[in-house]
Amino acid sequence: MNTPKPSKLTQSPAWKALQAHQAEIAQVQMRELFARDPGRAREFSLEAGALLLDYSKQRVTGTTLALLADLARQADVEGWRTRMFAGEHINVSEDRAVLHVALRSAQKVFPAGGDVMPLVRKAKQDLRAFSDAVRRGRLLGHSGKPMRTVINIGIGGSDLGPRMLTQALWRHADAPQAVHFVANADPDDLARVLTQAEPETTLFIVASKTFTTVETLGNAHLARAWLVRALGSEQAVKQHFTAVTTNLAAAADFGIAGERCFPLWDWVGGRYSVWSSVGLPLAIAIGMERFEALLAGARAMDEHFLTAPLAANMPVLLALLGIWYANFFGAEAHAVLPYAEAMRELPAYLQQLEMESNGKGVDRDGQAVDYATVPVVWGAPGTNSQHAFHQMLHQGTHLVPCDFLVPVASTGMAAENALAQGAALMAGKEVAQPQRRFDGNRPSSTIMFKHIDPHTMGQLLALYEHKVFVQGIIWNINSFDQWGVELGKEIARTLATQPAGGGAIPGLDASTNALLARLRDWRT
Numbered sequence: 150m151n152t153p154k155p156s157k158l159t160q161s162p163a164w165k166a167l168q169a170h171q172a173e174i175a176q177v178q179m180r181e182l183f184a185r186d187p188g189r190a191r192e193f194s195l196e197a198g199a200l201l202l203d204y205s206k207q208r209v210t211g212t213t214l215a216l217l218a219d220l221a222r223q224a225d226v227e228g229w230r231t232r233m234f235a236g237e238h239i240n241v242s243e244d245r246a247v248l249h250v251a252l253r254s255a256q257k258v259f260p261a262g263g264d265v266m267p268l269v270r271k272a273k274q275d276l277r278a279f280s281d282a283v284r285r286g287r288l289l290g291h292s293g294k295p296m297r298t299v300i301n302i303g304i305g306g307s308d309l310g311p312r313m314l315t316q317a318l319w320r321h322a323d324a325p326q327a328v329h330f331v332a333n334a335d336p337d338d339l340a341r342v343l344t345q346a347e348p349e350t351t352l353f354i355v356a357s358k359t360f361t362t363v364e365t366l367g368n369a370h371l372a373r374a375w376l377v378r379a380l381g382s383e384q385a386v387k388q389h390f391t392a393v394t395t396n397l398a399a400a401a402d403f404g405i406a407g408e409r410c411f412p413l414w415d416w417v418g419g420r421y422s423v424w425s426s427v428g429l430p431l432a433i434a435i436g437m438e439r440f441e442a443l444l445a446g447a448r449a450m451d452e453h454f455l456t457a458p459l460a461a462n463m464p465v466l467l468a469l470l471g472i473w474y475a476n477f478f479g480a481e482a483h484a485v486l487p488y489a490e491a492m493r494e495l496p497a498y499l500q501q502l503e504m505e506s507n508g509k510g511v512d513r514d515g516q517a518v519d520y521a522t523v524p525v526v527w528g529a530p531g532t533n534s535q536h537a538f539h540q541m542l543h544q545g546t547h548l549v550p551c552d553f554l555v556p557v558a559s560t561g562m563a564a565e566n567a568l569a570q571g572a573a574l575m576a577g578k579e580v581a582q583p584q585r586r587f588d589g590n591r592p593s594s595t596i597m598f599k600h601i602d603p604h605t606m607g608q609l610l611a612l613y614e615h616k617v618f619v620q621g622i623i624w625n626i627n628s629f630d631q632w633g634v635e636l637g638k639e640i641a642r643t644l645a646t647q648p649a650g651g652g653a654i655p656g657l658d659a660s661t662n663a664l665l666a667r668l669r670d671w672r673t
């Protein structure tokens with residue numbers, strides 16, 4: 150990469166003030182801050198709806214937060230927030246509005262300048278009617294039997310959200326159907342799920358915004374062949390397949406009837422689409438009332454994001470803390486640690502949300518940036534993670550800020566463990582033997598809530614969505630495109646269409662050509 154030119158951001162007064170402040174505060178120990186200020190835990194905590202955020206174990210003072218808020222103001226976060234909610238085309242590279250918030254809006258008309266609510270309401274009605282019909286056993290298969298298995302075929306944003314929530318909300322799932330998710334291009338994924346399904350009673354949902362994604366189409370065709378072979382009729386496709394897509398023509402070509410297609414729109418990004426018909430498998434699993442509660446939770450967080458002052462705005466705070474470490478401490482990773490087995494898929498969901506949105510190296514004007522953007526987001530459920538990689542979090546050489554997500558309803562020791570980890574990371578322990586010493590001063594936020602329920606999960610996901618938005622604004626990047634996934638897809642198409650024995654592919658490097666030749670050789 151060429152050396153980028155100094156950007157407006159890194160030359161700005163707010164940025165320079167933060168750099169100077171970081172130099173002053175870098176050696177300050179959090180345990181000293183706690184000792185000095187008995188009110189620190191209260192002062193650096195915030196409640197919004199069901200969520201309690203404690204960010205007192207962060208390397209910040211009141212001055213840090215004031216300077217970070219200046220950075221947000223300088224970037225006009227509030228103005229951009231208004232623009233997003235007004236339906237302006239803030240996804241500039243694709244010339245699209247960014248209106249996933251409409252999917253959970255309760256307004257009659259929204260946004261004022263280009264009402265999409267009639268579309269949203271109709272789609273929700275259809276979702277309700279269809280999911281009810283499946284749940285009540287009124288949707289019959291080719292041989293007249295009700296559906297007992299639902300298999301969602303999709304990838305990325307057409308998979309991760311409903312997969313994660315169906316898992317997280319399993320205690321709220323009361324459908325008679327088993328709901329499965331298939332994403333991987335490796336046919337093993339589908340094969341494993343099909344062993345648990347009967348063709349006569351299986352409903353496939355092909356979820357693909359574009360209906361061109363090769364993994365999804367590959368799996369959909371395999372599923373179709375499995376069904377037709379077993380039921381002996383192409384006609385079965387109409388009864389056993391449903392689509393969620395913007396591309397109705399391609400779904401029709403596949404054989405999915407128009408009345409079985411649920412719409413999506415170009416103003417909903419894939420990774421922001423769980424609130425739409427992409428949530429169909431979840432709506433089947435938990436029922437539409439609970440799906441509405443999920444939307445209501447997200448709406449409550451939208452309201453908070455829109456109205457709370459910057460300094461007491463939960464998504465803004467999370468965004469600013471992330472920027473503080475990524476841009477002023479050089480942190481290259483951020484850990485997400487849900488202390489709940491049910492939430493085990495959340496890190497994967499947030500990886501797409503954060504890294505596909507803000508994993509960008511050029512700004513909105515196409516200039517290379519001279520500052521870090523999103524760090525590596527990773528994680529696993531605690532307490533398992535403690536016995537896998539927390540060693541590195543406590544004593545490793547990298548600074549990895551952590552988010553502990555802590556539902557308190559479970560009676561096991563998980564929540565206490567989460568609090569213990571945050572305490573240990575912050576305070577450390579002075580021991581003579583270096584190997585046993587914990588330096589501490591390792592930052593974390595704790596987000597605590599009572600239950601893993603639809604309303605709380607809605608709030609939590611919207612919290613992270615808006616965090617990502619605020620960071621994108623401050624980094625002056627477009628969080629809503631994903632051109633970085635295209636090149637690999639293009640090359641994969643070339644490799645897949647190269648006939649065996651076809652020789653080296655011109656323009657492709659020698660290593661990949663040699664590996665491809667060996668792959669073909671070993672496969673035969």
Ligand code: F6P
Binds near residue numbers: 304356357420
């Ligand atoms: O390849 C990345 C991506 O485009 C994601 O942004 C998207 O969520 C996923 O693929 C699936 O796309 P589609 O829903 O169009 O199949």
